[in-house]
Amino acid sequence: MTSDRRVVIIGSGPAGLTAALYAARANLKPLLIEGLEAGGQLMLTTMVENWPGYRDGIMGPDLMAEMRAQALRFGTEVIEGNVTAVDLGQRPLTIAIDAAGRITTDALIIATGASARWLEIGSDRKLSGHGVSTCATCDGYFFRGKPIAVIGGGDSAMEEAIYLTKFASKVTVVHRRDTLRASKIMQDKAIANPKIDFVWDSEVAEIKDVGRGEVTGIVVRNVKTGQLRELPLDGVFIAIGHTPNTALVKGQLELDGNGYIVTHHGTRTSVPGVFAAGDVQDHVYRQAVTAAGSGCMAAIDAERYLEGMPEHAETVGAPRSVEVRSPQ
Amino acid sequence: MASDKLKTLTDSNFDQEIRSGVTLVDFWAEWCGPCRRIAPIVEQLAGEYEGRATIAKLNVDENPNVPGRFMIRGIPTLLLFKNGQLADTLVGLAPKETIAQMLEKHL
Numbered sequence: 001m002t003s004d005r006r007v008v009i010i011g012s013g014p015a016g017l018t019a020a021l022y023a024a025r026a027n028l029k030p031l032l033i034e035g036l037e038a039g040g041q042l043m044l045t046t047m048v049e050n051w052p053g054y055r056d057g058i059m060g061p062d063l064m065a066e067m068r069a070q071a072l073r074f075g076t077e078v079i080e081g082n083v084t085a086v087d088l089g090q091r092p093l094t095i096a097i098d099a100a101g102r103i104t105t106d107a108l109i110i111a112t113g114a115s116a117r118w119l120e121i122g123s124d125r126k127l128s129g130h131g132v133s134t135c136a137t138c139d140g141y142f143f144r145g146k147p148i149a150v151i152g153g154g155d156s157a158m159e160e161a162i163y164l165t166k167f168a169s170k171v172t173v174v175h176r177r178d179t180l181r182a183s184k185i186m187q188d189k190a191i192a193n194p195k196i197d198f199v200w201d202s203e204v205a206e207i208k209d210v211g212r213g214e215v216t217g218i219v220v221r222n223v224k225t226g227q228l229r230e231l232p233l234d235g236v237f238i239a240i241g242h243t244p245n246t247a248l249v250k251g252q253l254e255l256d257g258n259g260y261i262v263t264h265h266g267t268r269t270s271v272p273g274v275f276a277a278g279d280v281q282d283h284v285y286r287q288a289v290t291a292a293g294s295g296c297m298a299a300i301d302a303e304r305y306l307e308g309m310p311e312h313a314e315t316v317g318a319p320r321s322v323e324v325r326s327p328q
Numbered sequence: 329m330a331s332d333k334l335k336t337l338t339d340s341n342f343d344q345e346i347r348s349g350v351t352l353v354d355f356w357a358e359w360c361g362p363c364r365r366i367a368p369i370v371e372q373l374a375g376e377y378e379g380r381a382t383i384a385k386l387n388v389d390e391n392p393n394v395p396g397r398f399m400i401r402g403i404p405t406l407l408l409f410k411n412g413q414l415a416d417t418l419v420g421l422a423p424k425e426t427i428a429q430m431l432e433k434h435l
Binding site: 036037038039043044061080082098128129130131132133135137138139141142143213214215235 | 357359360365368402404405417424
């Protein structure tokens with residue numbers, strides 16, 4: 001049975017778009033399915049200062065628009081849709097897309113990334129959109145002149161806290177340890193900001209007030225003393241990390257204890273022909289540039305896999321390898 | 329494109345426009361990344377539900393009063409009104425199917 005596609009990519013962050021760029025330049029005519037959170041986590045950021053080549057930084061959404069345009073330029077086909085199911089148990093691999101029906105493919109690159117983690121204390125989800133948010137760039141605007149809290153101690157938490165000082169009267173960072181996980185440069189920026197203060201060794205026990213349907217404060221618990229304290233404020237921004245988007249492949253691919261796709265020998269997964277790139281398989285580095293790097297690796301791994309397939313000779317012509325190796 | 333079927337609401341025409349029937353309002357802003365993702369979905373729905381429901385958008389930057397009234401603190405948010413009464417709320421990104429289901433529930 002012939003497949004509709006040689007390679008399909010799920011996800012449109014740095015990993016997915018870089019995989020698409022390389023696969024397109026290898027003449028594999030990749031199909032990329034963007035997903036709901038198109039562009040990935042960088043769409044929710046402001047200035048990206050660690051993307052090599054932009055010495056003055058670049059806005060996250062602008063960087064993603066550039067990557068998308070570059071992938072399109074070399075012949076990537078993009079579907080603005082969502083994958084609803086995959087069947088990796090038979091050949092060819094099958095993908096169900098809400099906007100395009102069922103598609104079969106020889107190789108699949110999964111770059112579905114990770115999404116913001118919630119506190120999962122009940123009140124956070126209930127007050128989502130009513131004062132609790134996981135997106136500072138989306139919702140900071142609604143807290144002009146108001147006191148708010150940022151939960152978390154990593155780079156994203158510091159970035160959000162600093163960004164939110166543009167709007168909020170005061171930003172309280174609540175962190176469950178007594179030191180930050182964030183990089184030194186981000187820590188220094190946050191600590192030097194007069195609008196930011198810190199509540200250490202504390203976790204959020206409750207967000208009030210679910211009954212009123214708006215945020216009026218948070219109850220924090222000191223993890224060392226157990227002492228509870230209420231902080232009156234109007235908004236809560238959660239930046240405690242991410243969970244991998246692997247619901248689609250659960251039970252079909254090997255996942256680790258935290259739900260990340262397990263890769264070996266580069267980007268190979270437990271199913272031949274299925275590759276994973278970016279934050280969906282990386283809980284260590286989680287950078288735009290490492291995601292892009294692994295997207296490139298996945299495209300090269302997929303290309304080599306396809307070269308070894310029996311139908312290779314009929315479907316892929318010789319000029320391809322010439323094009324791949326031609327220097328720019 | 330169905331853009332002409334998508335109504336633009338403002339602080340001044342809001343109450344008038346949602347008074348009768350089922351109206352779905354997309355609260356958005358230029359600077360909101362996820363809003364850009366939901367916009368084409370809402371636009372498609374405007375075409376598909378023409379004559380059955382009013383599909384509209386409201387820019388929260390230019391119209392602060394209506395978002396304030398409904399305590400909107402995050403976007404994208406979709407509010408569904410039935411004969412002027414708030415009947416349903418959907419916060420954040422949602423696939424087209426979920427939004428269509430919300431509409432169907434009230435039609």
